[in-house]
Amino acid sequence: MSFLEVKNLEVSFNLRGKSLKALQNISFDLERGERLGIVGESGAGKSVAAFAILNLISRPGKITAGEVLLDGQDLSKLSPQEMRKIRGNKVSMIFQDPMMTLNPVFTIGTQMIECLKAHRKISKSNAVKIAIQKLKLVQIPSPEMRMNQYPHELSGGMKQRIIIAIALLMDPALIIADEPTTALDVTIQAEIMALLLDLCESNNVALILITHDLGVVSQVTQKTIVMYAGRIIEQGPTNEIINDAQHPYTQGLINALPQQTLPGEKLNQIRGSMPSLQDIPSGCSFNPRCDFVLDICTKQRPEFTQSGGCSVACHMVKAMKDAEKGHSAYE
Amino acid sequence: MSNNQQSVVTDKNNGVEESILQVRNLHKRFDISRGFLDSLQLKGGKISRKREYVHAINGVNLEVYKGEALCVVGESGCGKSTVARTIMGLLKPSEGEISFKGQRIDNLSNSQMLPFRRKMQMIFQNPYASLNPRKTITETLEEPVKFHNPRFSAAQVKDKVAEVMLSVGVDPNWGVRFPHEFSGGQRQRISIARALTVEPEFIVADEPISALDVSIQAQVLNLMMDTQQERNLTYLFITHDLAVVEHFGTRVAVMYLGTVCELAATKTLFSTPKHPYTQALMSAIPRLDAKNTAHIKLTGEVPTPINLPSGCVFHGRCPHANERCKIQIPALIVQNDGSQVACHAIEENRL
Amino acid sequence: MRDDTITTTAKNPSLLRRFKDSHLWHSLKKDKVAFASFLVFILFVSVAILAPVLAPFDPYDPSSIDIMDSELPPVWQEDSEAKFLLGTDAQGRDLLSTILYGMRTSLLIGICAVLLQCFLGVVVGLSAGYFGGRIDSFLMRIADIQLSFSTLMVAIVVLAVFQASFGAELYSKLAVFMLILVIGFAEWPQYARTVRASVLAEKHKEYVDAARVMGFTNSRIMLGHILPNTLSPLLVISTVQIANAIISEASLSFLGLGMPVSQPSLGSLISSGFEYIFSGSWWITAIPGLVLVVLVMVINLLGDWLRDVLNPKLYKD
């Protein structure tokens, strides 16, 4: 049994009486100390997936199917109180929007100390010590002074580092980081990634890293999941996905990187945009934007095909695999 | 000294260009002393009030030329947003001058500032927070048009808004919706549309794409490049994504702890980064291919804007620092290839 | 630009449309308790407004009152008269009519007092939060001082002094205004604090900076941009405050400092019936008391529901 097992997770939002599926058929597992990346365009459902794992989906959303087993315990069945205990100790989440963790009317120090005291029996001076130590870890200079400041007095990147520090306060066994370094410059991003990496390796912490920066994914994670319109469309070892993407959507993401075009030229954007939950196309949900679209793509949803170490949900890839097989059988 | 030098020197790669914005010797301090009683201290038998400051900007000189995209990069917390916000008049500088087309604008009142508001606009970092959640898109876009053109008829206002919406690829029929019904990329387009409603000449963009995913980043960047050509816009573009800078920037200013440490044409900067910090920055770009983390690792204590280091602000982490670096602040000096670098080692030809 | 080329077809949604499309309306329809409370509240408000039309008698009209009818029990008891559905009070007024009129007075005082609180609180809270610094400290200290006196204490002192110095005659004429003023002034700091807290949270958001960059005036930004975003917490505390104001008014009337017996509110009705409760005429106190309890309860239930719905959601939207 793996440390974290997510099985067939499904989340729906109830909007204006209609039920919209934001997440369908999400399954993966994660060992202790393992690092997983989740990538995909805005609106793919990455954050919803993270929220669902932590049983944090709030109205009008709901987990409608599936289970999330952490050490064999199904998180999706726990009460909010039990969940709060787990969230504080075993699992930490770094939210995409820093202001979801930070309260604008309290100082950084107050918030960190409150957080420590809520989960542990600890004296105030000890709490202060731990808080300062964590702030140093995330490269906040003069942490003693910063403790007295309010969130709006810090730069965007500092806020982001502070919530990373808060997530590290409790020495969790699983960290879910939703775009943790989007507001950081590359040198500090490199430091923070090194910090997370070190933490994972030396303390055997598992990491789920949600990001749109494929560069970061390629440097930090071992496994990658690519999501589109609420589903996993490709999943496998990171280096295979980055160097040899099979799914047309993954290829599109990689080609859109500015590194892939000459300076001053137009970037290769994937044409069109992510469908909204109301009108997800039938068949393969990527078909209106895909360059390789086949007849079957608009009619039937592709199943996962094994290609190398990756599972890919694409008719085109399946057809190519089949052709290859047929070819080799013929020889 | 460096001030005078800067205003005369123009970009050598492009010959003499018309400057649109000048920032001279800009300083910004934030008072962070908490409470009157807490800050009192006994010193030499006398009670005095001790004040703590964040020295966010320490003598920044910049000149933006018409039609260019000047990118500003630098460490998180080095004062990029503060520079942007002071230029836009959201913060008052502690020292220094800002002029727009030769006219000083940093000491103007709200009403005196009004004519400049039409010419300078800003795009914000967070697409989720920069649109008023209680206003429909049309309301958000119509308000500035009505405010700056009180004589426009209702139909004229509508036309203007529809025109701007079309130009950023937002369907005018979306106008009745609220921001939360849009994705990050669409919201950022709407923010750009809002800035364009007043037909500005100069736009400050504070990390406009860092909250967006790559494919939408590409859309928004392409849009910004298109509008730059169509409307002959000038950008001050703040970002930490060097790949984007390489793609988009005419010139690049690299900042460290509230000072500009290198200013160069994009090509020059990427081919021959000179300042030790720039070099470290370049080496840290995460690459797709290499699993290598062979970047120049910055060691030493991270300096703080609260207790500003003496001399060169980078000396605590610089592999090339010497005694002079700890005492004297290096000035921006023009190099042979037209770039400007503030480093003693370069000046002394040690590097 | 030629106007025949570009036309925006869709119109901005009207306020009613917005409400009907909103999350609020849908979740109200779903939550049974809240929906029932909403219906009861609407019922109460409408009968209160329509009291002059609905009430069988006019309790303010002395000619319609016959002292011989006093203390008649409700119809389901013995010795009752059919025309007095809920019986009569000690002066022979029809209790049903008196309750309808009384509820009208109570609601009027409650809602107007809350409007006054809200107005004062919003002005103070907005200015304190938006301008910050000295203005903020000054205004908030005043709020603290105000808050340290309990509403009832302030009201009792003010009303008693007023009654003593200007006489009960003038007082009974001005009672409604006096109650609105006193309850309104006594509780504005609640609003000021709530508004200030949300303004502090809102004013650092980028849409406010965007408005400033556009050159909008401070008052436009405060009223047009920030205020609408602080409405959710305002709505929530308003429900609690209306309930509180109604109770305050009832308590004051019960103590004889509120509405005079000639223009009864629910509170003064309860108070006037209290003397007769031991002589067996329980209904004069119990029925208006029940109405008051139900009224306050539905308002509080609505408030709880609102708090749940408008709770800053975990999601960014």
Ligand SMILES: Nc1ncnc2c1ncn2[C@@H]1O[C@H](COP(=O)(O)OP(=O)(O)OP(=O)(O)O)[C@@H](O)[C@H]1O
């Ligand atoms: N509270 C909500 N109500 C309605 N729809 C929601 C809600 N939360 C999320 N959604 C929808 O679920 C989908 C997935 O959203 P999610 O935030 O997970 O995307 P994401 O992959 O994290 O994107 P981003 O990169 O922008 O953070 C979107 O279509 C979004 O509109």
Ligand SMILES: Nc1ncnc2c1ncn2[C@@H]1O[C@H](COP(=O)(O)OP(=O)(O)OP(=O)(O)O)[C@@H](O)[C@H]1O
């Ligand atoms: N209102 C304020 N009060 C006090 N200090 C402030 C305030 N605003 C900014 N600062 C400080 O000024 C410094 C520079 O902040 P700024 O936001 O300009 O950084 P930045 O370069 O934009 O960083 P990032 O890339 O992380 O956004 C920081 O140390 C920050 O704490």
Ligand code: SF4
């Ligand atoms: S299944 Fe078809 S439409 Fe979908 S990605 Fe593959 S080829 Fe494109």
Ligand code: SF4
């Ligand atoms: S001036 Fe000295 S410390 Fe500063 S960057 Fe140059 S060599 Fe390094």
Ligand SMILES: [Mg+2]
């Ligand atoms: Mg997300």
Ligand SMILES: [Mg+2]
């Ligand atoms: Mg910033």
